[in-house]
Amino acid sequence: METIDAAELAEIGLRFEVDGEIATITLDRPDKRNAQTFATWRALARIGENLPGQVRIVVVEGEGPSFSAGIDLRMFTPEGVPGQGSFASNLSRDDESMEQAVATAQQGFLWLRRPDIVSIAAVQGHAIGAGFQLALACDLRVLADDAKFCMKEPALGLVPDLTGTKPLVDLVGLPRAIEMCLTARTVEAKEALELRLGELVVPRGELRQAVRDLAAALLSTDRGAATATKRLLQGAQGRSLEEQAAAERREQVQRMKALFARG
Numbered sequence: 278m279e280t281i282d283a284a285e286l287a288e289i290g291l292r293f294e295v296d297g298e299i300a301t302i303t304l305d306r307p308d309k310r311n312a313q314t315f316a317t318w319r320a321l322a323r324i325g326e327n328l329p330g331q332v333r334i335v336v337v338e339g340e341g342p343s344f345s346a347g348i349d350l351r352m353f354t355p356e357g358v359p360g361q362g363s364f365a366s367n368l369s370r371d372d373e374s375m376e377q378a379v380a381t382a383q384q385g386f387l388w389l390r391r392p393d394i395v396s397i398a399a400v401q402g403h404a405i406g407a408g409f410q411l412a413l414a415c416d417l418r419v420l421a422d423d424a425k426f427c428m429k430e431p432a433l434g435l436v437p438d439l440t441g442t443k444p445l446v447d448l449v450g451l452p453r454a455i456e457m458c459l460t461a462r463t464v465e466a467k468e469a470l471e472l473r474l475g476e477l478v479v480p481r482g483e484l485r486q487a488v489r490d491l492a493a494a495l496l497s498t499d500r501g502a503a504t505a506t507k508r509l510l511q512g513a514q515g516r517s518l519e520e521q522a523a524a525e526r527r528e529q530v531q532r533m534k535a536l537f538a539r540g
């Protein structure tokens with residue numbers, strides 16, 4: 278996949294900056310509350326494909342008052358988003374091709390779980406629909422005290438399909454996920470913290486620094502060990518205790534070899 282330059286990203290409403298081991302993706306359309314389009318998701322996928330090898334932390338943040346107001350509502354109009362069509366204009370395609378379009382959008386989200394990086398969403402203001410799902414796509418969430426989450430899709434007649442349903446259920450449990458999604462209610466920062474939708478809540482003005490501090494702490498461990506440990510933790514839920522113990526053994530043998538071959 279080809280790299281994507283700053284001018285092209287700016288047109289889509291994104292910024293991408295790399296500072297040593299930390300990459301920052303900024304949703305940068307604050308006047309439209311960082312509404313997302315198919316172009317946003319394709320660009321996110323390309324950023325993931327071309328992530329510089331030294332990057333260990335990916336911060337996802339939003340410019341302005343809101344993290345993201347979700348999908349660009351022009352998609353619901355007959356005119357759609359210029360150059361990208363609308364929901365209605367895509368109905369002539371067969372089911373497989375429509376599913377493929379969603380799969381392409383999902384690629385913008387899925388890579389944020391790669392074991393060799395840790396992704397952190399810095400969430401202020403509204404994170405609605407696709408905005409909530411983008412925050413859920415990240416490993417960790419740091420919340421400003423004005424953060425507000427809403428899974429709006431069911432209220433609009435759709436399902437959340439940008440990879441958010443699994444992390445939501447994993448974090449808050451099935452009953453709460455059903456309640457939140459099927460009422461499409463807004464969950465504010467204090468409750469979000471109680472529901473484990475965020476790792477910490479900080480005053481709005483301290484969000485950037487709190488993310489920087491967390492990134493620095495995450496960078497303090499060995500990269501190989503961090504990658505192997507994240508991989509182990511990610512697999513834990515799908516394995517029995519015995520299977521997980523075996524996975525620990527396998528990872529540790531590789532760690533020991535890497536460590537002592539070095540020294």
Ligand code: CAA
Nearest residue numbers: 308309310312346347348349350403405406407429430435
């Ligand atoms: N798409 C396009 N434009 C949007 C937008 C969106 N999702 N959200 C806000 N904007 C635009 C507004 O139209 C407005 O534009 P103008 O200045 O040109 O009029 C500008 O951003 C500022 O918006 P507000 O004045 O409403 O800002 P606010 O700070 O008072 O409110 C908000 C912020 C609560 C997010 C409110 O804008 C809002 O409710 N937005 C819509 C949220 C929504 O329903 N999103 C869709 C969720 S579903 C989804 O994402 C996935 C899916 O598949 C369906």
